[in-house]
Amino acid sequence: MENRNFQMDTQWNIIHYPEKPTGFGILIIGDERHFVDDSKCFWTQNEGKLAIIDELKEKGYTIFSSNLYGRNWGSENAVELAERLYQHVIRSEILNNKIHILAEGMGALVALKLMEKMKHTIRSVVLLNPILSLKSHLEQEKEHKFFYKKLLGELALAYQMDQKVLENTIISMKESIIYPFECPVKIIHVLSGGRAYNQTKLYQQLFSKTEMNPTFILPEKKQQLGKIMIRFFNSHESVL
Template sequence: MENRNFRLGTEWNIIHYPEKPTGFGILIIGDERHFVDESKSFWLQNESKLSIIKMLKESGYTIFSSNLYGKNWGSEKAVELAQSLYQHMIRSEIINGKIHIIAEGMGALVAVKLLEKLTGQLRSIVFLNPILSLKQHLQQEKENKFFYKKLTRELEFAYQKDLDQLEKELVSIEKICPFDYGIPIKMIYVLSDTRSFSQSNLYQKLVKNEINTSYILLEKKQQLGAMIVNFFKNYEQVL
């Protein structure tokens, strides 16, 4: 069995099984295009993402991911579901209790909240073109009225709050640096997404633990799988 799709509550989830498992697990938290349904997922349908999945499986990783309510933009219910998925995997699959995370784009907003909720249970994190600040992302999108209007609708639906209330809350929430948990972090920026690239130095001066940052050209994105595996392998000596 290569993949298995299953439900937690209302949301579909997927597990990718390696042929020769090493016992290490990876949680993938996708961007705003990400989805998982009863038979497929975005990372299986997208050619570049599928190549990453294949390399991770060849390296023995058990990979799991969730639909996380679609365009969740880091909402608390998405974070809680991601935490529940982790707990489900530890109970039902033979994997080490300390996992790796890959978080892309919008998915970084969920990942930074998981840093606190899963303290001691995370091995390392790779961010792909992450959106690290929802407040800053909103400011950037204001330049394009169509995308800004679409984003505000998605945010109000995800958080079940009007935009004014959410913006006030973001001021206090984002004063706290999310990366001071001593977890190895790598950020990879594919140089085609100026929105997330502009956030690349957002927390650098606040972070106590060093962040490993790489920049690659769009035509070199086939190297992503190897870059991720090489980073993860550095943090698997201690079980």
């Protein structure tokens, strides 16, 4: 069996099985394009992402992921479901109970909250092109009126709040990134377009007084992503 799709709380989830499992699991939390349905998911439909999944499976990783209510923007509902998915997978599969997390874009907002809630069950975390701050992301989008309006609509839906109230709440937020992180974290950023430049500046602000060094790679080197991730995950598996 290559994969298994199942539902929890109306949301589809998927488990990808390796041929030779090592007993280590990876939870993938996708960006705003991510989806899981009854037979497929974004990471198997996208050529670049599928290559990463194949490389991870080749190394024996069991990979699991959820639709997480679509564009959840780090909502508590999404965080709770991700935690429940972890518990379900640990009960139903033969896996070490300390997992790796691989989160992309918006998915980093869920990952950061899980790192707080599930401190002792997370082995290491890779954040790919992460959105680390809802406040900074909202401020960035202000330059693009259409996207800003669309984002506010998605946030109001995800957080089940009035748009104006939510906007004011986010704007008045303090930055919530707690550093140093509780577990090993690697940030990988693919440099492409103006937004990537803005994100790079944000990382510099957030981590300038820390030892955190994001890895920046050029778009043409994207095929190296799987190997970079495997090397990092692997380096945090010596203690079971």
